[in-house]
Amino acid sequence: xxxxxxxxxxxxxxxxxxxxxxxxxxxxxxxxxxxxxxxxxxxxxxxxxxxxxxxxxxxxxxxxxxxxxxxxxxxxxxxxxxxxxxxxxxxxxxxxxxxxxxxxxxxxxxxxxxxxxxxxxxxxxxxxxxxxxxxxxxxxxxxxxxxxxxxxxxxxxxxxxxxxxxxxxxxxxxxxxxxxxxxxxxxxxxxxxxxxxxxxxxxxxxxxxxxxxxxxxxxxxxxxxxxxxxxxxxxxxxxxxxxxxxxxxxxxxxxxxxxxxxxxxxxxxxxxxxxxxxxxxxxxxxxxxxxxxxxxxxxxxxxxxxxxxxxxxxxxxxxxxxxxxxxxxxxxxxxxxxxxxxxxxxxxxxxxxxxxxxxxxxxxxxxxxxxxxxxxxxxxxxxxxxxxxxxxxxxxxxxxxxxxxxxxxxxxxxxxxxxxxxxxxxxxxxxxxxxxxxxxxxxxxxxxxxxxxxxxxxxxxxxxxxxxxxxxxxxxxxxxxxxxxxxxxxxxxxxxxxxxxxxxxxxxxxxxxxxxxxxxxxxxxxxxxxxxxxxxxxxxxxxxxxxxxxxxxxxxxxxxxxxxxxxxxxxxxxxxxxxxxxxxxxxxxxxxxxxxxxxxxxxxxxxxxxxxxxxxxxxxxxxxxxxxxxxxxxxxxxxxxxxxxxxxxxxxxxxxxxxxxxxxxxxxxxxxxxxxxxxxxxxxxxxxxxxxxxxxxxxxxxxxxxxxxxxxxxxxxxxxxxxxxxxxxxxxxxxxxxxxxxxxxxxxxxxxxxxxxxxxxxxxxxxxxxxxxxxxxxxxxxxxxxxxxxxxxxxxxxxxxxxxxxxxxxxxx
Numbered sequence: 184x185x186x187x188x189x190x191x192x193x194x195x196x197x198x199x200x201x202x203x204x205x206x207x208x209x210x211x212x213x214x215x216x217x218x219x220x221x222x223x224x225x226x227x228x229x230x231x232x233x234x235x236x237x238x239x240x241x242x243x244x245x246x247x248x249x250x251x252x253x254x255x256x257x258x259x260x261x262x263x264x265x266x267x268x269x270x271x272x273x274x275x276x277x278x279x280x281x282x283x284x285x286x287x288x289x290x291x292x293x294x295x296x297x298x299x300x301x302x303x304x305x306x307x308x309x310x311x312x313x314x315x316x317x318x319x320x321x322x323x324x325x326x327x328x329x330x331x332x333x334x335x336x337x338x339x340x341x342x343x344x345x346x347x348x349x350x351x352x353x354x355x356x357x358x359x360x361x362x363x364x365x366x367x368x369x370x371x372x373x374x375x376x377x378x379x380x381x382x383x384x385x386x387x388x389x390x391x392x393x394x395x396x397x398x399x400x401x402x403x404x405x406x407x408x409x410x411x412x413x414x415x416x417x418x419x420x421x422x423x424x425x426x427x428x429x430x431x432x433x434x435x436x437x438x439x440x441x442x443x444x445x446x447x448x449x450x451x452x453x454x455x456x457x458x459x460x461x462x463x464x465x466x467x468x469x470x471x472x473x474x475x476x477x478x479x480x481x482x483x484x485x486x487x488x489x490x491x492x493x494x495x496x497x498x499x500x501x502x503x504x505x506x507x508x509x510x511x512x513x514x515x516x517x518x519x520x521x522x523x524x525x526x527x528x529x530x531x532x533x534x535x536x537x538x539x540x541x542x543x544x545x546x547x548x549x550x551x552x553x554x555x556x557x558x559x560x561x562x563x564x565x566x567x568x569x570x571x572x573x574x575x576x577x578x579x580x581x582x583x584x585x586x587x588x589x590x591x592x593x594x595x596x597x598x599x600x601x602x603x604x605x606x607x608x609x610x611x612x613x614x615x616x617x618x619x620x621x622x623x624x625x626x627x628x629x630x631x632x633x634x635x636x637x638x639x640x641x642x643x644x645x646x647x648x649x650x651x652x653x654x655x656x657x658x659x660x661x662x663x664x665x666x667x668x669x670x671x672x673x674x675x676x677x678x679x680x681x682x683x684x685x686x687x688x689x690x691x692x693x694x695x696x697x698x699x700x701x702x703x704x705x706x707x708x709x710x711x712x713x714x715x716x717x718x719x720x721x722x723x724x725x726x727x728x729x730x731x732x733x734x735x736x737x738x739x740x741x742x743x744x745x746x747x748x749x750x751x752x753x754x755x756x757x758x759x760x761x762x763x764x765x766x767x768x769x770x771x772x773x774x775x776x777x778x779x780x781x782x783x784x785x786x787x788x789x790x791x792x793x794x795x796x797x798x799x800x801x802x803x804x805x806x807x808x809x810x811x812x813x814x815x816x817x818x819x820x821x822x823x824x825x826x827x828x829x830x831x832x833x834x835x836x837x838x839x840x841x842x843x844x845x846x847x848x849x850x851x852x853x854x855x856x857x858x859x860x861x862x863x864x865x866x867x868x869x870x871x872x873x874x875x876x877x878x879x880x881x882x883x884x885x886x887x888x889x890x891x892x893x894x895x896x897x898x899x900x901x902x903x904x905x906x907x908x909x910x911x912x913x914x915x916x917x918x919x920x921x922x923x924x925x926x927x928x929x930x931x932x933x934x935x936x937x938x939x940x941x942x943x944x945x946x947x948x949x950x951x952x953x954x955x956x957x958x959x960x961x962x963x964x965x966x967x968x969x970x971x972x973x974x975x976x977x978x979x980x981x982x983x984x985x986x987x988x989x990x991x992x993x994x995x996x
Contacts, residue, residue: 196310199302217233217237222852285329292344292350292351293349295319308340311339314335315330325354362467366815378477380414381474384414384472387469408463418473426446427442427443427450430445430446441540444655449472451651453469454467465921472973478978486829505538507540508537508540509526509534512828525541529586530587537582541588542571543572544571545572545583548577549565550581552577554573566583601794628953629653629655630963635651656970676989682924684920694931697883698834698837699836699883700883701883701885704815707888714814715815729814731752735768736775737766738754762866764779774806789809792810799816801815823930825856827928827929828873831931837859839872840858843889849861852963862870869895870898885902885903886904888905903928903931905919918931950978952973
């Protein structure tokens with residue numbers, strides 16, 4: 184008795200893991216008890232991978248995957264040796280960066296096919312001790328891993344990935360760019376072959392149409408039919424190969440995909456054309472195949488270009504850095520070194536016309552820098568000694584001497600790239616809904632095609648194949664699937680060029696529901712460049728002594744208020760920033776606090792001194808013996824703040840200011856702007872205010888810049904951080920204003936509304952077209968050729984409509 188007969192199923196058995204057919208000869212050899220049932224596997228590799236997934240308790244992977252993976256490769260005998268080399272000192276220099284107390288690396292993955300693959304990898308790695316974060320970008324096949332090397336060797340991560348059927352290697356931007364370029368070139372070749380051959384096929388097939396009355400001889404008629412077959416074959420088997428591959432994967436996974444509908448339509452028309460070419464009966468539909476393939480490939484190519492433009496942004500940023508730069512040696516002599524060799528504290532020279540190689544502070548020289556790469560602002564910015572410069576900016580004036588403060592993954596450029604990649608990895612709810620709707624619509628159209636095909640077989644058997652073909656072609660949900668992702672990709676790309684970096688995928692669809700604007704004050708509503716306008720000593724020390732102590736505390740704090748204090752001649756030790764309160768540290772052996780009056784006074788348990796006035800922001804300097812001095816700061820309202828407030832009022836929003844500054848200062852601003860304001864708030868109190876707004880059913884847009892705003896930005900429905908804000912605020916926010924202009928918030932809101940309008944237009948058009956054309960195709964009133972033209976033009980229409988988001992908008996609503 185054969186193995187197949189013992190299993191009681193004469194049909195081919197599919198591999199439990201990869202769904203490939205299992206030869207009868209190996210059914211018993213690789214079978215295994217799994218999930219309470221004896222499962223068949225095509226090879227030992229699939230069995231090992233499935234057992235590893237089951238042992239990890241991640242069998243939900245098989246329920247959620249869109250398509251089965253390719254059969255995994257068994258690790259080579261030297262795979263463990265290769266993994267062990269990753270733990271050697273210096274083996275991954277240039278790929279690993281610091282992430283707090285942990286390390287970060289980006290890995291390129293092989294074998295990732297769908298969202299379920301990403302889910303499996305993330306859940307499998309997060310279960311390892313020492314892994315802090317594991318995020319998979321399925322579209323770019325990248326894994327961002329944060330782990331503790333002392334707890335978990337990287338080689339164990341690679342082995343774990345191999346056990347579940349995936350392979351990884353350190354990701355390199357140049358390799359990713361080359362891969363994407365090759366994929367784009369292959370897609371363009373397929374499109375070109377389909378277009379060129381389609382025109383030739385049309386010339387051959389149209390000559391056989393009786394409407395033209397060319398009076399062709401039977402021999403020439405036969406020759407033209409075979410010429411059409413000869414020219415159409417490369418279109419089907421080369422240009423349309425991705426559709427057939429996708430359809431096969433969907434069938435193996437017992438799933439319905441858009442590729443399945445396309446493959447059935449193209450394959451059906453091609454087989455019908457072969458029948459006509461051989462028998463001379465019926466109509467040639469080779470021109471329909473060419474038209475369908477060309478327009479569908481054109482639509483997909485345009486969509487690929489739109490999405491690739493946004494996905495490539497992070498890579499293009501990293502490629503803007505120069506490969507080498509001029510570093511100053513100990514004797515002041517410059518030498519050219521690789522940019523990757525720079526370290527924090529190095530001093531570099533930036534000649535006129537050169538690109539800054541790393542983040543730093545200008546030591547000598549005045550110049551103007553082109554910062555359009557980071558901010559989208561094409562007007563050069565004046566910079567001088569003490570000003571910060573970022574990697575990727577271009578020196579347009581005199582030579583600068585710069586001290587390096589951040590390199591590699593710690594630079595502003597790399598941070599923005601990671602945030603952009605995070606946004607692209609997330610799929611908004613609207614996209615998931617459109618994908619689900621397209622899948623159900625396709626299932627319904629396949630059932631309808633089968634039903635009406637059977638009906639026409641009873642009414643007119645000769646007409647039945649062409650009715651089924653027309654229904655398959657006309658109802659292909661290509662436009663429905665393209666409607667949302669192309670619009671979102673175009674909008675994200677347009678906002679990036681305007682200096683707005685969207686870091687999470689839900690922003691554009693959530694912004695259209697916002698009804699409350701919650702603003703921080705210093706650095707957000709105001710310019711964030713406070714000026715020290717008053718010093719009032721409270722003890723025996725002079726103004727200059729108090730200023731020296733305060734400046735020492737502020738020198739390396741990174742807070743916007745630090746710009747108001749001059750450089751100090753003494754150094755502070757053990758400085759700690761307390762969000763919402765101030766700074767504490769040791770200066771010349773004395774413990775000092777600078778910040779909120781009540782908190783600073785608590786250091787000496789003394790009574791809080793009375794504020795000099797409420798017109799300014801006041802910081803109190805105190806030590807263990809008591810208050811030392813008041814420092815009065817003044818800040819100016821941003822030029823475009825009033826325009827943002829006017830825009831919010833015009834929309835009927837509730838506008839609030841939530842600030843950690845003194846209540847008197849905030850209330851003065853509130854009275855001047857006629858808005859609701861809350862001052863003296865700690866980060867926890869800001870969250871309480873946000874929770875109260877949420878309890879009222881409000882959708883809140885929050886803007887902030889400091890570390891004390893990070894919890895608020897993370898919990899708000901949409902949190903936007905100022906580009907000049909702290910790293911913590913930028914990483915917790917949903918979007919970053921690289922230009923630091925509040926006017927960009929207005930343009931983002933308008934783009935969000937415009938994007939939603941385009942999505943609704945696309946979905947409405949795709950739904951109406953598919954809904955209307957189906958009954959006409961079922962009644963044989965639409966030929967396959969016209970169905971192909973309509974479907975292809977529908978896909979092109981939604982793609983071109985989405986591309987409108989890439990063009991600048993008018994300032995009208």
